[in-house]
Amino acid sequence: MALIFDLGRVIVSWEPERIVSRVRGPEGAAELARVLFDHPDWLEVDRGTLSLHTMARRAEARTGLSMAENLAILEAVPPSLVPDPAMLSLLAELHARGHALYALSNMGHASIDYLEQHCDFWRFFKAKVVSARVRMMKPEPDIYRYLLVAHDLKAQDCLFIDDSAANIEAAARVGIHGVLFTGPTQCRSELQALGQL
Numbered sequence: 001m002a003l004i005f006d007l008g009r010v011i012v013s014w015e016p017e018r019i020v021s022r023v024r025g026p027e028g029a030a031e032l033a034r035v036l037f038d039h040p041d042w043l044e045v046d047r048g049t050l051s052l053h054t055m056a057r058r059a060e061a062r063t064g065l066s067m068a069e070n071l072a073i074l075e076a077v078p079p080s081l082v083p084d085p086a087m088l089s090l091l092a093e094l095h096a097r098g099h100a101l102y103a104l105s106n107m108g109h110a111s112i113d114y115l116e117q118h119c120d121f122w123r124f125f126k127a128k129v130v131s132a133r134v135r136m137m138k139p140e141p142d143i144y145r146y147l148l149v150a151h152d153l154k155a156q157d158c159l160f161i162d163d164s165a166a167n168i169e170a171a172a173r174v175g176i177h178g179v180l181f182t183g184p185t186q187c188r189s190e191l192q193a194l195g196q197l
Contacts, residue, residue: 001196002153003094006138006162007105010181011091011121012081019080023073035062036073045074045108048132052110078114086184088121090191095124099196103128104147104160106137127151138162139170148174159194161187 008014016033024032036042041058044050056070063070095101103125105112109132116122129147136143148155155175162168168178179190191197 002100002158004102004104004158004160007103009163011087012083019076020073023076046106046131047137048135078111090188091124100126106131108132138167141174144171144174
């Protein structure tokens, strides 16, 4: 069984409000995080079709901040993506049991480059598919098909773990069974129930 893991909010943290708060302070952080990250421009950063600099400039009118101030927040994203020790233990255990592990993530160039340079959990993964590098994103069906074809996988032999119900549903439409992630303990229990641990 090939086990496919999302990265953000599964293997590594993804907390936009905390990122903004660390850069700008807590006042108004929730709203600023929403304005910056719940916007089509952030999706285009994840798709690899928009640079952080361009997003920062285009966000000036929305945020009321200068390009440099917006960019400071955006550039704080990669180092904020901290691995969850409980998930690293789970990955190590699954890897030791001989499972083929894959990563499938919506993530921009700066973030994935940072994680590759600073994290050693990649040794557990056979391969990864990242949105910015393939110009496709979950929940678009093409990114799931790309993963299957690029790595010679059969959908029925895969299990996909993601924190987004929409992404799980999209995977199911191409024949990949999914587990909706809510936390490390729940994920471990689900994998045990499915006979993977």
